[in-house]
Amino acid sequence: MKQEIFEVAGKRNLTDTVFEMLLYGDTSAITAPGQFINIKLNNFFLRRPISVCDCDENGLTIIYKVVGGGTAALANMVPGDEADCLTGLGNGYTLEESGARPLLVGGGVGVPPLFGLCKQLVAQGKQPTVILGFNTKAEIFYENEFRALGAKILVTTADGSYGMKGFVTNAMGGLDYTYCYTCGPEPMLKAVYSAAETGGQFSFEERMGCGFGACMGCSCETKYGAKRICKDGPVLRKEEIVW
Amino acid sequence: MKQEIFEVAGKRNLTDTVFEMLLYGDTSAITAPGQFINIKLNNFFLRRPISVCDCDENGLTIIYKVVGGGTAALANMVPGDEADCLTGLGNGYTLEESGARPLLVGGGVGVPPLFGLCKQLVAQGKQPTVILGFNTKAEIFYENEFRALGAKILVTTADGSYGMKGFVTNAMGGLDYTYCYTCGPEPMLKAVYSAAETGGQFSFEERMGCGFGACMGCSCETKYGAKRICKDGPVLRKEEIVW
Amino acid sequence: MVDTKVVLSGTELANPIIPASGTFGFGYEFAEIYDINILGTFSTKGTTKEPRFGNPTPRIAECEAGMLNSVGLQNPGVDKVISEELPKLSKCFHKKVMANVSGFSVEDYAYSCEKLDKEPQVGWLEVNVSCPNVHNGGMSFGTSPQSAAEVVRAVKQVTKKPVFMKLTPNVTDIVSIAKACEDAGADGISLINTLLGMRIDLKTKRPVLANKMGGFSGPAVFPVALRMVYQVYEAVKIPIIGMGGVMSAENVIEMMLAGATAVQVGAANLVEPLTCKQIIEALPGEMERLGIEKLSDIIGGAH
Amino acid sequence: MVDTKVVLSGTELANPIIPASGTFGFGYEFAEIYDINILGTFSTKGTTKEPRFGNPTPRIAECEAGMLNSVGLQNPGVDKVISEELPKLSKCFHKKVMANVSGFSVEDYAYSCEKLDKEPQVGWLEVNVSCPNVHNGGMSFGTSPQSAAEVVRAVKQVTKKPVFMKLTPNVTDIVSIAKACEDAGADGISLINTLLGMRIDLKTKRPVLANKMGGFSGPAVFPVALRMVYQVYEAVKIPIIGMGGVMSAENVIEMMLAGATAVQVGAANLVEPLTCKQIIEALPGEMERLGIEKLSDIIGGAH
Numbered sequence A, B: 001m002k003q004e005i006f007e008v009a010g011k012r013n014l015t016d017t018v019f020e021m022l023l024y025g026d027t028s029a030i031t032a033p034g035q036f037i038n039i040k041l042n043n044f045f046l047r048r049p050i051s052v053c054d055c056d057e058n059g060l061t062i063i064y065k066v067v068g069g070g071t072a073a074l075a076n077m078v079p080g081d082e083a084d085c086l087t088g089l090g091n092g093y094t095l096e097e098s099g100a101r102p103l104l105v106g107g108g109v110g111v112p113p114l115f116g117l118c119k120q121l122v123a124q125g126k127q128p129t130v131i132l133g134f135n136t137k138a139e140i141f142y143e144n145e146f147r148a149l150g151a152k153i154l155v156t157t158a159d160g161s162y163g164m165k166g167f168v169t170n171a172m173g174g175l176d177y178t179y180c181y182t183c184g185p186e187p188m189l190k191a192v193y194s195a196a197e198t199g200g201q202f203s204f205e206e207r208m209g210c211g212f213g214a215c216m217g218c219s220c221e222t223k224y225g226a227k228r229i230c231k232d233g234p235v236l237r238k239e240e241i242v243w
Numbered sequence C, D: 001m002v003d004t005k006v007v008l009s010g011t012e013l014a015n016p017i018i019p020a021s022g023t024f025g026f027g028y029e030f031a032e033i034y035d036i037n038i039l040g041t042f043s044t045k046g047t048t049k050e051p052r053f054g055n056p057t058p059r060i061a062e063c064e065a066g067m068l069n070s071v072g073l074q075n076p077g078v079d080k081v082i083s084e085e086l087p088k089l090s091k092c093f094h095k096k097v098m099a100n101v102s103g104f105s106v107e108d109y110a111y112s113c114e115k116l117d118k119e120p121q122v123g124w125l126e127v128n129v130s131c132p133n134v135h136n137g138g139m140s141f142g143t144s145p146q147s148a149a150e151v152v153r154a155v156k157q158v159t160k161k162p163v164f165m166k167l168t169p170n171v172t173d174i175v176s177i178a179k180a181c182e183d184a185g186a187d188g189i190s191l192i193n194t195l196l197g198m199r200i201d202l203k204t205k206r207p208v209l210a211n212k213m214g215g216f217s218g219p220a221v222f223p224v225a226l227r228m229v230y231q232v233y234e235a236v237k238i239p240i241i242g243m244g245g246v247m248s249a250e251n252v253i254e255m256m257l258a259g260a261t262a263v264q265v266g267a268a269n270l271v272e273p274l275t276c277k278q279i280i281e282a283l284p285g286e287m288e289r290l291g292i293e294k295l296s297d298i299i300g301g302a303h
């Protein structure tokens, strides 16, 4: 973990309510895709956890949806503004188990951390398939960015307005994959858990006090005892999950 | 009373810790010299009361000393920033009683409201004498501004580093005046009260909740019953004051 | 069109927004900047049997997200309130008002309430058994179920108007006190008065307030107030007026979900004099956003 | 050079800064980002006789200038704390630590304290009779002078280490409880634990916390904490550890003026993990600005 001041270097709308933001600053504490940062925002007591979508030595990208006051404040920031962030939080995904044809399943704002993961998997010569699930066409983002990585992309929409109609699990049937990485709302994680025919890693969300393991605010029970989503997670392995 | 957004149009240091700030905005609620505004500052719950130093139809000038967090935040504002102010607060000085040769006595950050008063007295053809009291030479401000109004100016410093050595009351002896207006720290007001040979108006300070008469946070006892410094004051007449 | 009306002890309010006692004077200062007839009603400055100057100054201290006050119930006394303030008020406020009453003995309360009972302008009595600023030689009436109930019984004997008991949050068990008030015949409960707090001036190394301690209010106290409204709602059947740190239409809805039938706004009026107007204007939009058609439907909705 | 040292029950602390129980874990997370040996000491996560998972999640809710938690005393139990956590801790913290203990019966407290008494790393026992998150079939021990004193007596029989009783602020009369603890033999008082609070989610219309209510802390509670420290200082002779909303060196000095010998920092650690380090670094400058040469001289200075 490091505490660093980042500079907002760019921001753009991906949908009506989803923004991509580029933050310049020291990323040396970030060691794995699927980790997150915890951002201090003016007039809010607690920091806001947001996954790292992509990152290099100059900075990182986050993608966030405006759902309340904190994310609205984040959406109001403009290039040049400073953001105090804790970085390098959480365990992140490990790539070792991926096999040759990993499957990545993301739903809504669960999509961002899979981007950095996909990039690294491709760099290692793996052939990822990515399922991106959204409610409706207007909410889709990052389809092209994933395609540009060279991954195979399947998009589902719940209302059928784009891609395959239905849930991400509808797209999983018949696919040939060696391992499964996923991030999204809990009902989706549960469905993927049931549908997945391989091992996998699942990224969870929980309301957080600190985000770095000090307060026990985010604990969950696993088959191997209590774990902190912020420190021992957010990524849990399929075999340890207790629903 | 009005609530208005003002724009910081200029700011300069008068001394190490005293700033003059020009605020553009609607001044229509301001009806008398000696009134004050109540300024909202980020991260502070209560507003900060500051006297109007000077004012015209485009805006107003305030002078403030950095003594704590709120005034420090005010000192950090830069041209272009917006300030939410309640204006037209307090009774202010009345000019009717001044006579031909009013005496104005100000101490430290009690000096500012006397400037607007002096300007109006001069405009009415009166011949004001102004005593400005400070601790030491480095703390003096607005001597030239008062001179430029055409008033007779006497400066005192407690340590004798400039002007007459001593307190404002040392400069009062032997002066010929028809009425006395004063603003400054309470010990100074008391001394002026004792020294003044005429009637007069005294401007007081008190910690305030609202600044517009609603909370009874700033009450003081007078010979005519309880008064609110913020609404019935800050200016009290000599004959009603109870020490 | 959403419906913001609520009914408080038989009287319909256009909306649940009520400026809190002591933060709205007798309304005149606010009538200068908006038409206060848009309010549900408002609670007048705490009135006592005798006139009171209150505590020495400084009476105000700033806190993070709130303030302390030790005004000490400054008011002209119930007789002058009736002969001077209410007639003046009737010129700018044409609805029934909530008369807030304090006292230092059971007889004090009864005396003031009996007088106010005769005023047609007064729609409700709000009986403050909680003010932590005034030292009457012991704990306030609101710290024990017995003494709070005693006040209720005395007051109920002298008035036909609905009586809301305003309780102090500085207690171990707010529920037992609210229940005792209900059992003794109270028509409603107002929650919360200020928390007892303190600040020290680092330069003088002395308490900021002349009275040393004072009542803490403002957004900082909202979670404590909300919790008490929630707890009391589970225990009593009479209506609750919720308050403590309310700053926005969202806060109003949260208070109502916890169990408040109406909501008072205190300290916010002092720093943003237009707060109540802004809340009343924002409420319909907020209701639409949250899918609330009738505001009175959500009272206690979080239980 | 100003002097920041204070003495707590015979042990000298380099400075009065102590991270508060439950907000600093067993120190490891913070040792990653600064040398925690600069601290006066720190108070470990609340330990119980048996291991506990704690309450269901969500356990955290945000408030204006603070937060709610309903962690519910998650901890591995006193035996594992002694066999695993303390040995690990000794690698990154070389001073005596304050062991925070909770319980659900008088015997629980005595059991855990007796075990911790044998640990040379433990300099003080901080006995939490206040946690509002855990429903043990009734009010917490800290809400009555009798039951608090009972815990003191049981614990004092099994330990020679100084015992600080950590009290809940959710009471009518904090002074009587602190005095009962002193009379029963407590060596000091820790003030305050969290205020009981609540938040409701406007979208789901349900309490944010799975446990409905939780402990409120952060800068919002500072004026209440300061007032209680001030009141208790007037009533007891044993030292007080002040806490509740401390964020800065100024807050530390204000707490000490009110009567605290040492000062704990809680929620601030969670949002600004470097808070304690920053306070320790800022203290000397702040002391110089205020003309304080020896920090221990100002304890209770506002009385």
Ligand SMILES: Cc1cc2nc3c(=O)[nH]c(=O)nc-3n(C[C@H](O)[C@H](O)[C@H](O)COP(=O)(O)OP(=O)(O)OC[C@H]3O[C@@H](n4cnc5c(N)ncnc54)[C@H](O)[C@@H]3O)c2cc1C
Pocket: A036, A046, A047, A048, A049, A050, A051, A052, A063, A064, A065, A066, A067, A068, A069, A070, A071, A072, A109, A112, A113, A204, A205, A206, A207, A208, A234, D061, D062
């Ligand atoms: C590890 C992790 C990674 C995340 N990554 C992303 C991401 O990449 N993009 C994105 O859009 N969102 C992400 N989220 C969710 C994001 O943290 C919340 O949407 C955000 O905190 C909401 O803040 P708010 O003030 O807008 O909402 P409010 O509802 O007003 O927030 C109130 C409180 O609840 C907390 N909260 C609300 N929703 C959530 C949630 N879903 N998870 C955790 N805490 C919540 C807030 O942090 C705050 O403390 C992530 C959450 C976690 C735990």
Ligand SMILES: Cc1cc2nc3c(=O)[nH]c(=O)nc-3n(C[C@H](O)[C@H](O)[C@H](O)COP(=O)(O)OP(=O)(O)OC[C@H]3O[C@@H](n4cnc5c(N)ncnc54)[C@H](O)[C@@H]3O)c2cc1C
Pocket: B036, B046, B047, B048, B049, B050, B051, B052, B063, B064, B065, B066, B067, B068, B069, B070, B071, B072, B109, B112, B113, B204, B205, B206, B207, B208, B234, C061, C062
């Ligand atoms: C009617 C009136 C007119 C004033 N005019 C001027 C002016 O023209 N120039 C100027 O420099 N100062 C003026 N003051 C004083 C000014 O209001 C305070 O210096 C300022 O509020 C301090 O705020 P702070 O946050 O810097 O200090 P802090 O000490 O941190 O403030 C803490 C709290 O105490 C209050 N407070 C502190 N000192 C005073 C004080 N002297 N009077 C009233 N409240 C105080 C603050 O408003 C705040 O609520 C005036 C005060 C009043 C009442």
Ligand SMILES: Cc1cc2nc3c(=O)[nH]c(=O)nc-3n(C[C@H](O)[C@H](O)[C@H](O)COP(=O)(O)O)c2cc1C
Pocket: B209, B215, B217, C020, C021, C022, C023, C045, C046, C047, C069, C071, C073, C100, C128, C131, C166, C192, C193, C194, C215, C216, C217, C218, C219, C221, C243, C244, C245, C246, C264, C265, C266, C267, C268
């Ligand atoms: C300056 C001030 C004066 C108050 N005077 C009274 C009073 O006279 N009677 C009363 O019952 N409550 C009084 N209160 C308490 C408020 O009515 C309200 O219960 C409390 O402030 C909590 O609400 P808030 O957080 O919105 O301010 C006063 C509060 C303030 C800030």
Ligand SMILES: Cc1cc2nc3c(=O)[nH]c(=O)nc-3n(C[C@H](O)[C@H](O)[C@H](O)COP(=O)(O)O)c2cc1C
Pocket: A209, A215, A217, D020, D021, D022, D023, D045, D046, D047, D069, D071, D073, D100, D128, D131, D166, D192, D193, D194, D215, D216, D217, D218, D219, D221, D243, D244, D245, D246, D264, D265, D266, D267, D268
């Ligand atoms: C997440 C969290 C967990 C806590 N756990 C404990 C605990 O286990 N034992 C205890 O005595 N106090 C516990 N507390 C209370 C704190 O130690 C402290 O008394 C309180 O938070 C007030 O200080 P603050 O405002 O600085 O946070 C906890 C507080 C928080 C925020």
Ligand code: FES
Pocket: A207, A208, A209, A210, A211, A212, A213, A214, A215, A216, A217, A218, A219, A228, A229, A230, A231
């Ligand atoms: S949020 Fe504090 S331990 Fe996870």
Ligand code: FES
Pocket: B207, B208, B209, B210, B211, B212, B213, B214, B215, B216, B217, B218, B219, B228, B229, B230, B231
């Ligand atoms: S400050 Fe509120 S009445 Fe004067």
